Amino acid sequence: MGLETPSIPRAIFKVMNNTILGVSHLKTYFFTRRGVVKAVDGIDFELKRGECLCLVGESGCGKTVTALSILGLIDSPPGRIIDGEVRYNNLDLVKCSPTQLRRIRGKEIAIIFQDAQSALNPVFTIGDQIVEQIRLHLGMKYTEARDKAMTLLKEMGIPSVERAMSYYPHQLSGGMKQRAMIAMSLSCDPQVLIADEPTTAVDVTIKAQILDIFHELKAKRQMSLIFITHDLGVVAEIGDRAVVIYGGKVVEMAPVSKIIGNPKHPYTAGLIDCLPDISKTTDRLASIPGTTPNPIELPQGCPFHPRCHKAMEICSQQQPPEVRISEGHEVSCHLYQ
Numbered sequence: 001m002g003l004e005t006p007s008i009p010r011a012i013f014k015v016m017n018n019t020i021l022g023v024s025h026l027k028t029y030f031f032t033r034r035g036v037v038k039a040v041d042g043i044d045f046e047l048k049r050g051e052c053l054c055l056v057g058e059s060g061c062g063k064t065v066t067a068l069s070i071l072g073l074i075d076s077p078p079g080r081i082i083d084g085e086v087r088y089n090n091l092d093l094v095k096c097s098p099t100q101l102r103r104i105r106g107k108e109i110a111i112i113f114q115d116a117q118s119a120l121n122p123v124f125t126i127g128d129q130i131v132e133q134i135r136l137h138l139g140m141k142y143t144e145a146r147d148k149a150m151t152l153l154k155e156m157g158i159p160s161v162e163r164a165m166s167y168y169p170h171q172l173s174g175g176m177k178q179r180a181m182i183a184m185s186l187s188c189d190p191q192v193l194i195a196d197e198p199t200t201a202v203d204v205t206i207k208a209q210i211l212d213i214f215h216e217l218k219a220k221r222q223m224s225l226i227f228i229t230h231d232l233g234v235v236a237e238i239g240d241r242a243v244v245i246y247g248g249k250v251v252e253m254a255p256v257s258k259i260i261g262n263p264k265h266p267y268t269a270g271l272i273d274c275l276p277d278i279s280k281t282t283d284r285l286a287s288i289p290g291t292t293p294n295p296i297e298l299p300q301g302c303p304f305h306p307r308c309h310k311a312m313e314i315c316s317q318q319q320p321p322e323v324r325i326s327e328g329h330e331v332s333c334h335l336y337q
């Protein structure tokens with residue numbers, strides 16, 4: 001099937017590709033009364049400097065838990081990182097102390113949470129929250145920090161910045177809250193920005209405006225971005241590479257042009273088939289049959305086999321190995337062995 005050489009070792013891959021953040025064999029489990037939830041079950045990927053890497057998959061596949069694991073924000077108990085590494089600047093973040101992580105979080109690696117309303121503190125103004133973050137991490141004087149906060153809000157396209165600084169989160173629209181969150185996450189000029197579904201809870205106009213902000217971040221700041229989304233349309237618009245996750249595992253990883261134009265894994269192809277096509281008239285939008293697996297009882301073998309129209313006997317017995325299809329394109333599926 002046109003396969004190239006087998007996968008090169010990950011360590012060599014990292015050095016060759018100017019990696020700023022490397023996730024290796026990450027496993028994050030939640031120990032509940034009903035059983036062990038294997039939310040992230042052996043995920044590997046690298047983020048290169050200045051690229052936008054999209055983590056893609058349906059709800060519950062492990063995207064957000066991966067992001068929280070990188071930042072050491074897993075609630076324990078019940079959650080725990082039981083294996084793996086998160087390499088950043090010669091540090092393994094999994095082994096860092098809470099104090100070390102507090103210094104890195106927000107300052108060097110920042111996150112924009114999915115729900116801006118709950119992520120912002122309702123009893124402090126937007127201005128106070130951004131200024132506090134700047135003073136805490138950069139040690140600036142109040143007036144200097146306030147000027148920086150206003151510049152950031154202006155960059156995010158927030159009108160009447162001086163007035164907006166005195167607004168509480170509930171006084172802002174959904175789009176404005178999301179922009180304020182982006183401004184706050186950029187306030188300490190982080191090396192890596194993780195954006196967790198930043199376009200999910202907003203309408204299409206605001207979504208387009210937020211994507212424009214991310215385009216600018218890439219162009220002007222050469223920001224290294226991890227962009228979490230379930231929307232392959234957004235991936236096509238913003239991403240350089242994509243990591244497709246299913247059942248807590250990476251099933252396909254490739255440059256976005258290959259993922260969209262030539263998907264190899266049946267799950268990726270299914271996600272692309274679900275994208276609405278405005279050139280066709282149809283009564284119903286396509287969907288992948290079945291539902292995401294229960295992470296407490298993941299199916300044996302390939303976790304996608306109960307929903308896969310190409311499943312073979314081996315698929316329910318053995319986990320598929322990772323196969324290199326072409327330069328930078330890897331897939332875990334028995335079809336390509």
Ligand code: SF4
Pocket residue numbers: 265266267302303304305306308309310311312315320332333334335
């Ligand atoms: Fe489908 Fe088998 Fe490939 Fe899994 S390994 S995606 S079940 S063909």
